[in-house]
Amino acid sequence: MSNRVDELEGQVAELRAAVNGLTEELVETKDRLRKLEAEAASEAEPPAERETKSDDHVVVVEQEQDDVDVATDSLGSDTASEAEPGEAAVEPEETTENDTNKSTDDIIVA
Known part of the structure; x- marks a missing residue:
């Protein structure tokens, strides 16, 4: 049973090392990306x-x-x-509650 425990502890150590390495790569990649975006933004015209x-x-x-x-x-x-001085602005009629109900009564939902 101690042999199995040793194998698992070894795998855990390898996985931790892999996670640490990938985390460092991710941080470096994000830094490079920010720098590239800043350079691109400064070069681009508005x-x-x-x-x-x-x-x-x-x-x-x-x-x-x-x-x-x-x-x-x-x-x-x-x-x-273009407008003539004698012409007045025409205001649209106000819609009533019945008018709005008429337009929604025709809608059929399947």
């Missing part, structure tokens, strides 16, 4: 647009706030010049 993946199959593009301000300013000046 993009004009950012892509955000909100889902696996959907990609959402967000523009910088300055780009949005410029676009809305030019859009606002175009629409203001």
Whole structure:
């Protein structure tokens, strides 16, 4: 029985050494990865647009706030010049509870 205990203790010692070695490699790899990411980030130019993946199959593009301000300013000046002074804005009718129920009554869930 002491022979079996000696074998198991030897295996435990080997496994501990392997775990320690792998842990050191992991720490070194993480350090190298951080350095490479920092170098890549410093070399990369800031993009004009950012892509955000909100889902696996959907990609959402967000523009910088300055780009949005410029676009809305030019859009606002175009629409203001085209509108006639006598025209008034039309407000949409408010939906009632019955209207919303009508639209959901047609949905059939299988």
